[in-house]
Amino acid sequence: MRILVFGMTENPGGVESFLVNYYRHIDRNKIQWDFLCNSHNPVAYEDELISLGGRCFHISARSADRQKYRQELDSVFKEHAKEWSAIWVNVCSLANIDYLKVAKEYGIEKRIIHSHNSQNMDNWLRGLLHKWNKRQIGKIATDFWACSEDAAKWFYSGETLKKAVVIHNAIDVERMRFDEEKRKAIRTKYGWKDKYIIGNVGRLHFQKNQSFALDIFVEYLKKNKNVLLVLVGQGEDERMLKEKVDKLGIADRVFFAGLQSDIQAWLSCFDLFLFPSKFEGLSIVALEAQANGLTTISSKKVIPAEVKMNDNFYFMDLEAGAEAWSKQIEEISGYERAEYSEVKKRFAEKGYDIDTETGKLETLLMG
Incomplete structure (x- = not known):
């Protein structure tokens, strides 16, 4: 089976390290990952990701060109959605949950949202978007993950918080x-x-x-x-x-x-x-x-x-x-x-x- 993973950026930070740590160790004969990247530049560890059997799909950032971003995002899903059993979105904020919405539109049944932070690290507008999407996330995602209890509380509430699963940021x-x-x-x-x-x-x-x-x-x-x-x-x-x-x-x-x-x-x-x-x-x-x-x-x-x-x-x-x-x-x-x-x-x-x-x-x- 193949899974589409969002969370790799050009910067080799914490989320990127988390993903590559696990990707190096999973049984890639049973499960393989592809990576959705909101940049046309190479992302952190890209050569290694490809060498391990993953594919990197590059799209424009929403902040750079909203229309081009949406066109490219739709194009990726239109061509490849049937190949993916799940999408796994790793983010520090719920300001943008388009990836999960589009995955739902294209029939990907397992849609995972994964919280990697416990407070707003962006501007006030993205903070407002986070609060709004926190109310909507239960209708769009099917699985609710977090790196800690505090990170779960930042992303989820009510029923989604009850369903939240803590995934340890395990390292090599x-x-x-x-x-x-x-x-x-x-x-x-x-x-x-x-x-x-x-x-x-x-x-x-x-x-x-x-x-x-x-x-x-x-x-x-x-x-x-x-x-x-x-x-x-x-x-x-x-x-x-x-x-x-x-x-x-x-x-x-x-x-x-x-x-x-x-x-x-x-x-x-x-x-x-x-x-x-x-x-x-x-x-x-x-x-x-x-x-x-x-x-x-x-x-x-x-x-x-x-x-x-x-x-x-x-x-x-x-x-x-x-x-x-x-x-x-x-x-x-x-x-x-x-x-x-x-x-x-x-x-x-x-x-x-x-x-x-x-x-x-x-x-x-x-x-």
Whole structure:
């Protein structure tokens, strides 16, 4: 059977990582995925998706040309809808549910909506569209999934919330384990051999709160001069963040790494993972950092408690302020990475190891 999957974009972010993690591990002799992409540029991991047997169907973004978008969307379904047993839409907002509506029009019986966030990360208009479509989604989708309980509540209410199924954002723990050689390679390349490196990975966006990370870093610099902050990712806030770095006079202490394909290498390079997001569904990168064994500080009451796998994972209240976060870093800066054997065991026990979760997803997709 074949399933049409929406959720891959040009940016290798959390949703994209979630999808490719599972796609690498499903039994592709039983079930195969195709990908609907709202961009004519290659999406994240596209070469790998195709090599694994998937097909990528590119259409225009609705925001770029509404008429062309709808024509191309109809064209894809008109030609291929009969090949798909289900459509699985992975999004952070219900602002656009056209893919599910068109799938229903073309007779695709299993229509899955999957929530990957817990708050509005878009403008007010898309927020209003989300609220409107939240009332309609029960008439259009047949299956209601979410990455966490909070993400389910953001998308669903009433009967749809009762039907919601939480799908763990399981990861390939082995693929993210600490790699000493990669650590040395990056540190040698950039001349960071003896630096204490605080890292963050994510879209440069107000949701991920890298601006607050800079405030924390400035406080920590008062206590430790041999420290560097590395931000991996791109996004709308990049210019603002670089301007703030210049204004704070720390341009020589902050490194913008841009988009990176080998996240394992960068996590291995770090000594501490700083993750002060304002809201999340259930963060893939917070799991990846722990699979790498990294000591991690994350936002309390923002990152779901079930994300914590390792003992060296700490929650801090955003309202505590930058100085308090800095003091927490100081207290735990000497902690060692978690042992891989213990990491692997905990991920499996809590249902976040891809090796143990793939079969469950297959059953739900084929159910």
